[in-house]
Amino acid sequence: MLDIEKLSVARDGKPILKEVSLHLHPGELTALLGPNGCGKTTLLQALAGILPASGTVRLGGAVVPRGRAQRELFSYMPQDGGAVSSLSVIEVVLLGRLASLGLRVPRPLLDEAAEMLDTFGLLPLAGRGLGALSGGQRQMVFLAQALFAKPKVLLLDEPTSALDLRHQLTVLEHVRRLARERGIIAVAALHDLGHAARHAGRVICLADGGVLAHGAPAQVLNEALLRRLYKVKAEVAHGRDGALHITPTEALEG
Amino acid sequence: MTAQISTGSATGRATYGAQMARRMFWLGLMLGALLTLALADILTGPAFLNVFAVIRALFSPASADPTVRVVVHAIRLPMTSMALIVGASLGLAGAGMQTILGNPLASPYTLGFSAAAGFGAAVTILFGLSLPLIPQLTVPVMAFVAAGVACAMVYGLAHLRGASSEVMILAGIATLFLFQSMQSLIQYMAAPEVLQEIVFWLFGSLLKATWFSVAVSGAVLALGAMLLARDAWRLTALRLGDARAQSLGVNVRALRLRGFATVSLLTAGAVAFVGTIGFVGLVAPHLARMLVGEDQRVLLPMSALMGALVMCGASIASKLISPGAVVPIGIVTALIGVPFLFALILTRRARHW
Numbered sequence: 001m002l003d004i005e006k007l008s009v010a011r012d013g014k015p016i017l018k019e020v021s022l023h024l025h026p027g028e029l030t031a032l033l034g035p036n037g038c039g040k041t042t043l044l045q046a047l048a049g050i051l052p053a054s055g056t057v058r059l060g061g062a063v064v065p066r067g068r069a070q071r072e073l074f075s076y077m078p079q080d081g082g083a084v085s086s087l088s089v090i091e092v093v094l095l096g097r098l099a100s101l102g103l104r105v106p107r108p109l110l111d112e113a114a115e116m117l118d119t120f121g122l123l124p125l126a127g128r129g130l131g132a133l134s135g136g137q138r139q140m141v142f143l144a145q146a147l148f149a150k151p152k153v154l155l156l157d158e159p160t161s162a163l164d165l166r167h168q169l170t171v172l173e174h175v176r177r178l179a180r181e182r183g184i185i186a187v188a189a190l191h192d193l194g195h196a197a198r199h200a201g202r203v204i205c206l207a208d209g210g211v212l213a214h215g216a217p218a219q220v221l222n223e224a225l226l227r228r229l230y231k232v233k234a235e236v237a238h239g240r241d242g243a244l245h246i247t248p249t250e251a252l253e254g
Numbered sequence: 255m256t257a258q259i260s261t262g263s264a265t266g267r268a269t270y271g272a273q274m275a276r277r278m279f280w281l282g283l284m285l286g287a288l289l290t291l292a293l294a295d296i297l298t299g300p301a302f303l304n305v306f307a308v309i310r311a312l313f314s315p316a317s318a319d320p321t322v323r324v325v326v327h328a329i330r331l332p333m334t335s336m337a338l339i340v341g342a343s344l345g346l347a348g349a350g351m352q353t354i355l356g357n358p359l360a361s362p363y364t365l366g367f368s369a370a371a372g373f374g375a376a377v378t379i380l381f382g383l384s385l386p387l388i389p390q391l392t393v394p395v396m397a398f399v400a401a402g403v404a405c406a407m408v409y410g411l412a413h414l415r416g417a418s419s420e421v422m423i424l425a426g427i428a429t430l431f432l433f434q435s436m437q438s439l440i441q442y443m444a445a446p447e448v449l450q451e452i453v454f455w456l457f458g459s460l461l462k463a464t465w466f467s468v469a470v471s472g473a474v475l476a477l478g479a480m481l482l483a484r485d486a487w488r489l490t491a492l493r494l495g496d497a498r499a500q501s502l503g504v505n506v507r508a509l510r511l512r513g514f515a516t517v518s519l520l521t522a523g524a525v526a527f528v529g530t531i532g533f534v535g536l537v538a539p540h541l542a543r544m545l546v547g548e549d550q551r552v553l554l555p556m557s558a559l560m561g562a563l564v565m566c567g568a569s570i571a572s573k574l575i576s577p578g579a580v581v582p583i584g585i586v587t588a589l590i591g592v593p594f595l596f597a598l599i600l601t602r603r604a605r606h607w
Contacts, residue, residue: 050500071503078497085493087548090270092494098502101487103551107267114266123262127269129547142498 001025002153002185007055009039009046016042018209019055024153024185028201029176031217032189035230038206040189041079044155047187048076059152075151077142080135080162089133089141090126093117096148116144120174136167143171147178154179156188160195168192172199193234197221197244205229218244227252277546277556284545284559288338291566295334296326298573300580303330336463336527337565337583339471341534343478343524345561348535349542349554350482350517353489354510355419356496361536362521365408365426365514367401368532369433371525374400376440376452393455394467394526401522404429409514417510418496458529458584460569467527474523479558481516485509486550493548531584533591534561534568540598564590 002024009017016039024030032040046053049070057064064070075096087095093113094101100109117123120140130138139159146154156175160168172188176199179186190196196203197217205212205220207229213220221244226234233250296312297303303322311318311326347362355364362368374396377383385392411425441449482489488509491499496506524531538561539553546552568586575581 048501068503076501078501085548086543087490087493088273090266091490091549095487095491095494095502098487098491098504105270110267110270111263114263117266118262123265126266127273146501 001060003056003058003061004047005056005058007043007046007053007057009042009051009053011042011051015209017046017053020206020209020211022204022211022214024187025202026152026183026185027180029172029179029186029188029199031196031200031203032187032206033193033196033203033229034206034212039209040206041157043206044076044157044187044189047153048074048155050076072149073152074155075146075149075153076155077146077157077159079157080139080142084131084138086129086131088127088129089122090114090117092130092141093145093148096145097150113148116148120144134167136163136170139163139167139171140174143174147184152184154184154186156186158189158191161191168195175199193221193226193246193248197246218242221246273547274552277549277552280545281552281556281559284556284563288559288563288566291563291570292334292338295337295566295569296330298570299325299330300573300578301325332463332465332468333460334566334569335468336460336471337569338562339468339475340460340524340528340531341538341562341565342558343471343475343520343561344531344535345538345542345557345559345564346475346479346482346554347517347520347524348537348561349539349550349557350489350513350520351535352539353492353550354513354517355423356492357419357423358540359536360423361532362517362524363530363532363535364430365422365518366404366428366430366433367518367521368525368530369430369437370400370404371397371522372456372530373433373437373440374398375455375529376437376444379452379455380440380444380448398522398526400433401518401525404433405515405518405522409511412511412514417507417514419510422510422514454582455529456584457582458531458587459580459582460528460572461580462527471523471527474519478516478520478523479554481519482513482554485513486554489513489550489554490548493550529582529584531565531587533588534564537591537595537598538564541594544598564594 004020004022006019006021007017008015008019034040042051045051047057049066059073064073090113093116094105097109114123117126122140122144125133125137159171163171172195175186175188178184200217202215203217203220204214205225212229213225221236223234223236226232231252232248233252234246234248237245239245296308297305307319307322308326311323315323344362351360351362351364352358375393378393378396383392383396385395407429408422408425412422415421441452444452488504491502491504492506492509499506539557541560542553542556546556564587568583568590571590572581572583572586
């Protein structure tokens with residue numbers, strides 16, 4: 001269980017997050033929703049220790065100190081930045097445990113990296129350069145890299161934005177399965193409400209530097225909330241199988 | 255499940271092992287080529303020496319021909335050693351610079367260090383400056399100091415405005431143009447004989463190599479190599495971009511500033527004694543990257559090797575072009591380097607450098 005107490009982050013003197021308090025559960029995917037600029041990336045980066053923040057973060061009851069311990073527990077996957085190099089797939093995964101790499105790569109580490117690639121079905125691509133892969137495959141490699149660090153908390157910043165439909169579903173299904181199997185706390189900032197509704201166990205809606213709403217998708221995502229959060233008109237329907245169907249129809253005046 | 259895991263790891267090990275073996279092969283091959291070229295460089299000169307006489311002079315000096323021994327040890331070996339050290343320094347600095355700035359066009363000169371060194375040398379020559387106790391070292395010391403000033407300028411700006419590669423490149427370009435224009439001013443002010451001396455320094459020449467300058471440049475190379483080696487994996491992570499490197503736990507800002515200081519040290523050490531030798535720092539890392547990839551544990555030594563190779567080749571060429579005379583090596587490095595670069599451009603299949 002991840003307890004975030006009064007997390008505040010400011011950038012260039014302007015407050016982005018104001019005393020945000022949250023509880024996140026392991027074994028499921030939590031979706032972070034909100035319009036551009038509401039602080040999703042800021043929240044993820046503050047948890048990962050990339051941005052300075054005030055407040056307390058507790059993992060399993062124990063306070064997480066800033067620095068190395070934080071880096072070992074939290075694994076952050078940034079948005080697909082587009083910086084591609086000719087490093088091979090297995091080298092990229094190995095970088096997930098940067099601190100363990102020295103003059104030589106320890107044999108057990110190499111084996112673990114190969115196993116990680118195998119779980120994702122990427123082993124045949126192990127020797128290929130990153131630039132030779134498709135966007136979807138690259139994203140899977142970076143996901144493997146993030147998980148290779150054996151984090152307790154996985155922070156994903158828009159992991160599906162640049163991907164085609166099939167890869168979007170593959171990535172989300174992988175994240176859900178791994179969160180369930182390894183008891184990881186997985187948080188993903190998402191733009192696609194359909195994905196959030198289908199794959200997330202809980203959603204957190206950020207607006208104006210704070211949490212607007214949180215809870216199970218079916219309870220939280222309704223037309224009134226979406227109007228307030230995204231300033232869009234949307235139709236929310238509950239399907240036969242209990243699934244939530246969200247159809248945005250109109251952008252409202254800002 | 256266990257069988258599946260062991261096949262997976264065996265495949266992984268095999269793939270990675272093959273990759274590393276390939277790289278080690280190239281490293282070994284280029285090292286052999288370098289030693290051959292270095293020997294050839296010792297043989298070449300206004301007087302062509304006999305291979306066996308040279309080998310005897312190198313490995314059992316007592317039994318060697320005294321003339322050959324003197325020529326080899328007092329003249330040829332310092333020059334060849336200097337070529338190797340300067341080439342390695344520039345190759346290493348170039349690789350570091352390209353990784354830190356995330357730019358394939360970066361070279362040790364991108365941020366203006368060599369322009370500053372040239373300015374330092376030009377001022378010394380124009381005003382006939384002379385340091386007490388070490389008058390013969392005045393020009394190298396002033397060149398080094400001037401390069402240090404340029405380094406401080408860029409470092410200071412980067413420190414204040416955030417050490418992103420964009421800020422560094424902008425600061426470097428400003429520094430480059432500042433020192434280049436000041437250099438031109440000095441040349442404008444100089445009398446013809448003084449101008450000739452300045453220009454000759456700027457060409458870059460190995461003729462001034464002494465065992466003392468070899469020792470100093472060698473020490474600088476060793477120090478710079480050690481400093482970069484410690485950051486090898488972090489530099490590899492930086493190749494994935496600032497955001498990803500940060501997410502992997504790399505302090506990108508500190509790494510960039512640290513690497514930058516090391517690169518400027520290596521560049522200043524190379525340029526101070528020998529003058530401006532262009533192209534090597536730009537082309538050696540690309541050649542190395544083509545052969546061994548981006549793993550900085552291998553790329554850094556390979557860049558040094560390729561730099562030394564290009565310098566050695568240029569040194570041999572500089573002695574052969576005009577028989578009896580030695581063309582300044584700075585002129586030749588571009589002539590040697592350009593065909594390499596063309597070959598690189600024409601054969602590159604990968605979209606990403």
